[in-house]
Structure formats: C-alpha cells, structure tokens
Amino acid sequence: MRGFFRWSNKWWPGLVPLVILWVVAAWNTTVPLEKDLTAEAGAALKDTILDKTRITAAGRDLTFSAEAFSEQGRRSALAQVESAPGVRLVIDETRLVPEAKPFVWSAERDVVRVTLGGSAPLPAVKARLAEAARAAAGGGEVADHMVLSRGAPQRFDAAAQLLLDQIGKLKDGKVMLSDTSIALSGMARELGGREAIAAALKNLPEGFTVTENAVKAPPYIFQVNKDPVAGIVTFTGYVPDNAVHAALVAAAARKFFDAKVVDNLKASVGAPSGFANAATLALGALSRLSTGSLVIADREVKLSGDALYGIAADQIRAGLATELPKDWKAATEVTVRPAASMVDPSVCQQLFADLFKKGKIRFETGRATIDPDSASLLDRLVEAALRCPAANIEIAGHTDSAGDDATNQALSEKRAQAVADYLVKTGLPSERLTAVGHGSTQPIAPNDTDEGKAENRRIEFVVKE
Known part of the structure; x- marks a missing residue:
C-alpha cells in the first residue's frame, strides 16, 4: 500500500x-x-x-x-x-418596434435650429428626413429627436418631405402631422411665403388634409424718407403690383414737386386691403412736412417729421386720423419746424418766384377745385408769406385760350379766389390777400401746343408793398 x-x-x-x-x-x-x-x-x-x-x-x-x-x-x-x-x-x-397611436411627427424651426420630433417608420426614412431638415435649415443646426415606430400612414415619407420644404419658408414655426391630419403655425420668412406654403400644400399625397394653417405673413412694409438737404425722397419696401407701383411713383413726382424720387420698391403679394388709397393719402401728408419719414406696416401708418407751420401740423394729423380706409390706424409724431427769419417784401417776392419755377398749383380740369397734389407747394407758399407779414399779396389767376373769353375770365377769378381762401384757412389775414383773374389775356407761352397751354394755366403771387 x-x-x-x-x-x-x-x-x-x-x-x-x-x-x-x-x-x-x-x-x-x-x-x-x-x-x-x-x-x-x-x-x-x-x-x-x-x-x-x-x-x-x-x-x-x-x-x-x-x-x-x-x-x-x-x-x-x-x-x-x-x-x-x-x-x-x-x-x-x-x-x-413599438406602435404609435396616433402616429405623430413634427418639425419645428427657431432662430438657430430645426428640431425633428415624433416618430419615423423606418431607419432609412428617418435618415432622409434628417437630411431634408438640414437642407431646410440652410446650414443651421438640426436636432433629431425622432424615434422609430410602427403605424405610419401610407405615403408618410412624401408628406413629411413636402412639409420640411415648407419649414424652409418659415422664419420660425412648426409643422405637425398626426396620422393624416396636418397643422402648421409660425411666421413666413418673406412676403409671399404664406401664399407659397398654401399653394404647396395642395400637392400633399392623397389622403392627407390640412386641418390648421396658422402661418402668418411678415409685416407688409412700405417706407418713404424725405431728405430736404439732399433734395431726395427715397422709397423702399413693397407694393402690390406694377400698376400701383407706377401710380404711387407718379403721385410722388407731383406731390414732392421740388425733390428727386429714388424708387427702390418691389412688387409683392400680401398687401392689406385699401393699401393704394392709404399710401397715396400718407404720401400727401409726408409731402407737407419739411423733413420726415413714412412707414406703413400692414394697416398702420406711422408718420413723423416737421410741419412748416402750426395749422398745417393740425391738418396733417386730422387728415390721417379721419381719411384712412376702414380698419386702418394712424400714429403721427408731427411737430412744427421753428419759424424762419423775417424778410423784406422783395425777398418774399423772390421766394414766391423760386417756388413757382419748381411747381405749380393744380386744379381739377375746368374747375376751381384745388388738386390735393398741390398741398406741399401751397404750404411752402404759406411759409414764405409768413416771413413777410407786412406785405400784401395779389393772387393772379390765368388760363389758356381754349373756350370763350368770359368763361376763361370767370374761371381764372374763381381759381385765384380758391387759393386765397386756402391761405386764409392757414392763418393768413384776409386783408393781406387780393384775388384777381386775367383769363387768357396774359399768356407766357404760345397757345398752339398742349405744353404752351399748360404753362399758361397758372397762379402767380405778386407782392404789393
């Protein structure tokens, strides 16, 4: 062992x-x-x-x-x-994979990023939507919070891609899909963006419906600045179409009789109802200011600047408050420019002559009704008259040779009196003013051309010491 x-x-x-x-x-x-x-x-x-x-x-x-x-x-x-x-x-x-009931997907845009949320049906679809969001963000950040879920409606991929295209048209906002119902909200990036989004939504795949479209348009801005030193009136912003554009520029040429019009306007959809009438009225008010600016933002007219005398300031404020189209409102900051120094009658006469070289008082055809486009020139004439309080002024009316002598004589007298009445309403004493008519007896140009006739239809101021 x-x-x-x-x-x-x-x-x-x-x-x-x-x-x-x-x-x-x-x-x-x-x-x-x-x-x-x-x-x-x-x-x-x-x-x-x-x-x-x-x-x-x-x-x-x-x-x-x-x-x-x-x-x-x-x-x-x-x-x-x-x-x-x-x-x-x-x-x-x-x-x-868990099923989403309802199947919800969203894309939200703010200043710095596009955020994707909700569900995507497949990894490949999720990747495509993230790539489309990067394109819509225009180089901005994309935050992908999507999860994979079952239950997507048919043609979800196409619907979501189209909605991401609309995110690119928003300054900020959100699109949300719940099964086949779609809701949008936010602010369009550019004028016309809201309309472009609405048009694009008509191409949604069959079965999808827009239940809410709360996309807003950015403010519709029309702006005019009057610089008397440079002698320039500058237009920026938007107008509804080429016809309104042309009409406003032509009106400005008449109203701002002594200034160059610089036109930087662009045509765009989205103008509020009554825009053309409101803009024309506001241009008339701005033309009466020595210096100032006009901003129309949607249905609000903002006017600021210096009137030439006190009554003109009151008239401008009251006109904007009462004459704008319905649902429009005015915000005026109109002050009165300090009064210019007094001058002797001879200087006053020269001031009148210089003003009439630049513009003329206009009337309705064949009548003694003063055209509103003449308000700026009339205010400048009033300002000049206020600088020589000791001088009396003869207001002389002239016509062309069309028609009979009696009619022309009467028309010239009525037009001269209409101007005198206007000046009295501005505060000039009636005893300083005399209205006379000369009919067609004192032409300054031939009456055989339209241009010559236009020159002969005129008002003149003559200082009487």
Whole structure:
C-alpha cells in the first residue's frame, strides 16, 4: 500500500499539462467558432431591416435580439439566423418596434435650429428626413429627436418631405402631422411665403388634409424718407403690383414737386386691403412736412417729421386720423419746424418766384377745385408769406385760350379766389390777400401746343408793398 502512494505521487503531476493543453485547445476551437457563427448570422441579415440588432454566441447556440418593423419581417429575420451554417439553437429575443397611436411627427424651426420630433417608420426614412431638415435649415443646426415606430400612414415619407420644404419658408414655426391630419403655425420668412406654403400644400399625397394653417405673413412694409438737404425722397419696401407701383411713383413726382424720387420698391403679394388709397393719402401728408419719414406696416401708418407751420401740423394729423380706409390706424409724431427769419417784401417776392419755377398749383380740369397734389407747394407758399407779414399779396389767376373769353375770365377769378381762401384757412389775414383773374389775356407761352397751354394755366403771387 505504501508503494502505491509512492507511485501515484509520481504520476498525477503529469496530468496538469494535459489539462492545460485541453483547455487551450477547447478555447482555441470555441472562440473562433463563436465568432464565425456570429458573422454568419450577421451576414444572413444583411438585407433585413431591423433596429437594435444584437447577436451573441455560446458555442453553437446564438441569442438573437432585435426590433422588427413587421411580424413578417421579424419571423423572416429569425429564420435567416436559424439557417446560418453551424448554428444549433437560436434563443429568440426579438420583438416588434413599438406602435404609435396616433402616429405623430413634427418639425419645428427657431432662430438657430430645426428640431425633428415624433416618430419615423423606418431607419432609412428617418435618415432622409434628417437630411431634408438640414437642407431646410440652410446650414443651421438640426436636432433629431425622432424615434422609430410602427403605424405610419401610407405615403408618410412624401408628406413629411413636402412639409420640411415648407419649414424652409418659415422664419420660425412648426409643422405637425398626426396620422393624416396636418397643422402648421409660425411666421413666413418673406412676403409671399404664406401664399407659397398654401399653394404647396395642395400637392400633399392623397389622403392627407390640412386641418390648421396658422402661418402668418411678415409685416407688409412700405417706407418713404424725405431728405430736404439732399433734395431726395427715397422709397423702399413693397407694393402690390406694377400698376400701383407706377401710380404711387407718379403721385410722388407731383406731390414732392421740388425733390428727386429714388424708387427702390418691389412688387409683392400680401398687401392689406385699401393699401393704394392709404399710401397715396400718407404720401400727401409726408409731402407737407419739411423733413420726415413714412412707414406703413400692414394697416398702420406711422408718420413723423416737421410741419412748416402750426395749422398745417393740425391738418396733417386730422387728415390721417379721419381719411384712412376702414380698419386702418394712424400714429403721427408731427411737430412744427421753428419759424424762419423775417424778410423784406422783395425777398418774399423772390421766394414766391423760386417756388413757382419748381411747381405749380393744380386744379381739377375746368374747375376751381384745388388738386390735393398741390398741398406741399401751397404750404411752402404759406411759409414764405409768413416771413413777410407786412406785405400784401395779389393772387393772379390765368388760363389758356381754349373756350370763350368770359368763361376763361370767370374761371381764372374763381381759381385765384380758391387759393386765397386756402391761405386764409392757414392763418393768413384776409386783408393781406387780393384775388384777381386775367383769363387768357396774359399768356407766357404760345397757345398752339398742349405744353404752351399748360404753362399758361397758372397762379402767380405778386407782392404789393
């Protein structure tokens, strides 16, 4: 017995290397096998659409977990893993991607980014929408908070792509899709943007409907600045169309009789109702200011500047307050320019002559009604008259030779009196003014051309000391 133990103590240490060799051999065999099986299973899934896919191996047994987008897709993926060469057993831990009820998707834009939220039906669709959002952001940041969900309506991809195109037209705002219902809100980036979005929404895929479109247009801005030092009146902003554009520029040329009009206007949709009438009225008010600015923002008229005398300031404020179209409002900050220094009558006469060289008092054809376009010139004449309070002024009316002498005589007298009445309403004493008519007896140009006749139809101021 004692010999047996002596013998066993000699042989068992020889087993240790054998065990180590066996373990190493088993490891070197199992690890490559598991890697190969995992690779084979992964290759079998290369054409399968799954999310959160994970395959682990324990010997020849695989644990397969993933989220599939349909039951058929889940079963097909499981079958492909089970059929991979060398696989003995597959432990199925697959499931379906959660279903969204309702299926909601959104895109929201602010100053710095476009944020995508809600659900996307497939990874490829999710990637395409993120790329479309980057294009809509114009280089801005894109925050992708979309999750993958089942339950998307048919043609979701096309609808969402079209809605992302509209996000690019917003300064800020949001588009939201809930199943097949669509809601939009925000501020359009440019004038006409709201209309462009509405037009684009008519191309939504069949079955989708817009339940709310609360996209607003940016303010419709029309602006005019009068600079008497440079002798320039500058127009910027928007007008509804070329016809209104031409009419306003032509009106400005008549109203601002001694200034150059710089036209930077652009035609755009979105003008409020009554824009043309309001802008024309406001231009008349601005023309009566020595310096000032006019801003029309939607239905609000903002006028600021200096009137030439106190009564003119009152008339301008009252005119804008009462004569604008319905639902329009006025905000006026009209002050009175400090009175110019007094001058002797001879200087006053020269002031009148200089003004009449630049413009003329206009009347309705064949009548003694003063054209509103003459208000600016009349105010300048009043200002000049106020500078020589000791001088009397003869207001002389003249006509062309068309018609009979008696009619022309009467018309010239009535027009001269209309001007005198206007001046009295501005505060000039009536005893300083005398209205006379000369008919067609004192032409300053031939009456055989339209141009000559226009020159002969005139009002003159003559200072009487």
